[in-house]
Amino acid sequence: MNDRLTALKLFARAGRVGNFSSAGRELGLSQASASRLIAALEADVGATLFSRTTRAVTLTEAGEAYLMRVETILAALDEADHEARGTGELRGVLRVGTPVSFALREIIPRLPAFIEQHPALKIELRVTDRYPDLVTEGIDVSFQFGALPDSSATARKFIRQPRILTASPDYLRAHGTPTMPSDLAHHSVIISPAHPSPTFSFRKDGRVASVRIDGQLAITVNEGAIASAVVGLGIAASSEASARAELEAGALVRVLPDWDFGSMEVNALFVSGKIIKPAARAFTDFLIAELRR
Template sequence: MNDRLLALKLFSRAGRVGNFSSAGRELGLSQPSASRLIAALEADVGAALFSRTTRAVTLTDAGATYLMRVEAILAALDEADHEARGTGELRGVVRVGTPISFALREIIPRLPAFMKQHPALKIELRVTDRYPDLVTEGIDVSIQFGALPDSSATARKLIRQPRILTASPDYLRERGTPAMPSDLAHHVVIISPAHPSPTFSFRKDGRVVSVRVDGQLAITINEGAIASAVVGLGIAASSESSARAELEAGELVRVLPDWDVGSMEVTAVFVSGKTIKPAARAFTDFLATELRN
């Protein structure tokens, strides 16, 4: 990679994360080398692209305008390289953000086939149950459940999964099996990202019933909620796929299966206004096909 192209890639990341050192590390550069490259780029351009303080670097007005142009050029170059190879081969790095449960249960089991198709592509899974910042974290595509926090984001709907309630057989033997949604008021329902509100809405035969549950236990990751339900700590809400293995193994059973607890939309999200990287598009296409099948 020549110095000019490296400098542009460094500038793009530094402009997003506001830090030369962090951007440099992503490209294998030391902090002094990163600073020298940015200084040389500013000299070539003939304008200050960053305002520097002891705590942070921020884009100048000229830098912000330059960043939009540079990112479009880098994306177009990536696309051109991909098309020129003419083989469909993907190279470089694709960074995928994904919730923990979805990574473990849906993405990782399918990765061997995708990686075999694209042996020159490096994949970074950024696994977290929080909504990541696609820009500052450099994520090319983020798999997200439910309503998007940023309505202006570029998104592609992948699949809609029903939300279900599950509990262990031991829990239900001890506490009884709910026959109606109102029975949940006498149970422990685990609060998790799959349903962070203590108020549940159920639908059946045109009726809508809302119930406020006992949120004695709250967990910040869905895998934790499933594990807690398995050991009998309460009733967990999850997507159907998140509990499939435990249901098939008999570790969990459905609670109120005749009632609709809503659904969860699975969406691939990209940085708004930015050209989608070919590798991110290919990964999303692959995942969409796999999930539909």
């Protein structure tokens, strides 16, 4: 029975990642063991679940239909185990997707308290400023800023953070301090995930001001944009929370603080149509409570 459950978990992951070996490694299985379990599962089911080539494995039509049911069963089993324990104890593996800044500044400092509450739970942080694929990467919950690119995900509004502009005192002494949004056209503005558009829009007293910005540096990680602003490479856009430590230390100062630069919504994303894993729900509730204090 235990082999069958392991085989189902292996099948579900292999069906998403398209590879027996990587799916097996997640479960601590060798490639040979993974292949044997999948073959035994197909024999038990009485259907070919995967089409195999030398480079990859893909689900057959029967495999696609089977996967939908298996994922629902595994999620329900996880929920049932959690409720049966009746202690609130979380077990298994929780895979969390998060942008770099949010991981370093908001999640990791709060992890010790959550881990202490749930010592049997293993947590994998998938830290990247790109939007992960929740399904193929097996992510249980992903925290993402701004517009949501994945319509197949179920979103839960998390928090909203003001978007701000910052620069180092040295940069402003050398290049001058902008007093109007139009002044940004004459400054080096660092392009980053916090605001990848070349047009910045601001509001003040019912007025809207837009300016097209330019700069020598574009960077794919928002933490890099903040670090670049600290050393004087230009003006950086970020959430207020992402630059809080540098602002408090005086390494950065606000630029155009009297103008509203909008806000960045943070959403918790879950795979649509799947039962939310108890650990994902608990971790999301925990972070919301912590950040709202």
